[in-house]
Amino acid sequence: MIRILVTAAALLASASALAADSLKVAVTTSFHNSGLSDILLPEIAKETGLEVQLIVVGTGQAIRLGEAGDVDAILVHSRTAEDTFLAGGYGTHRREIMYNDFVVIGPSDDPAQIKSVETATAALVNIANRKAPFASRGDDSGTHKKELSLWASAGVAEAQRTPDWYNEAGAGMGATLNTAAGLNAYVLADRASWLNFGNKADLALLFAGDPVLFNQYAFLPVNPERHSHVKHDLALKLEYWLTSPRAAELINGYTINGETLFSFNAKEVLQAAE
16 A cells, blocks of 8 residues: 555656646747747657647737747747847747748749749839739738738738738748648748648749848747746746757758758857756
């Protein structure tokens, strides 16, 4: 009987230790759809003992989860929203981890003729002028925020984006790409999600390279002064790994059909959390 009690206590202690080494991180659908998390998470567990539970949402929802203290950290890609998060005292700091770029995908025959334009805004002007089908995330994600800023720069107001050609999916990147494939429509996507997307149908990458399409991903730990229950020490331990040479090797080495999906640009954190 005593032996059973001791074993049960040991199991409870082990479960408690496991729980103590797990943390929740809200990440964007574009990051998750890229497949990179499947490469990183096993290595994080192996090298740090951390069990990282991903909450996969758009950037807007990830930030709201961070503000509510429902996660321990966020990994997102909308600098304006990140700065607002920090200014409100919801995060302790912002650490850049990696980047890629946004691209404009569309029908391979390119009815809006965006292949030859020089800027992303010119591409959107062409799409709007021809009322070519366009699929929008419509979900307050980082990609959606970027798309809206591009429409604003192009001088295409919300009232001009009418339902006869402008389709809001209200969904993640993969679902929105599926919508674009079904409608043979244009869509703004991050390069990683596009490369890892299986249902390309008649779609092709038609426009890229404008500096405004730069897409930075950043890691922001939730502020324990706002939410004392968050596992700030574990978030810092994860950040330490995400800025390490091993993370750089895995991120830079992740390719699909010979194409790199992300480029590591973190500054290494020199001290891990105690």
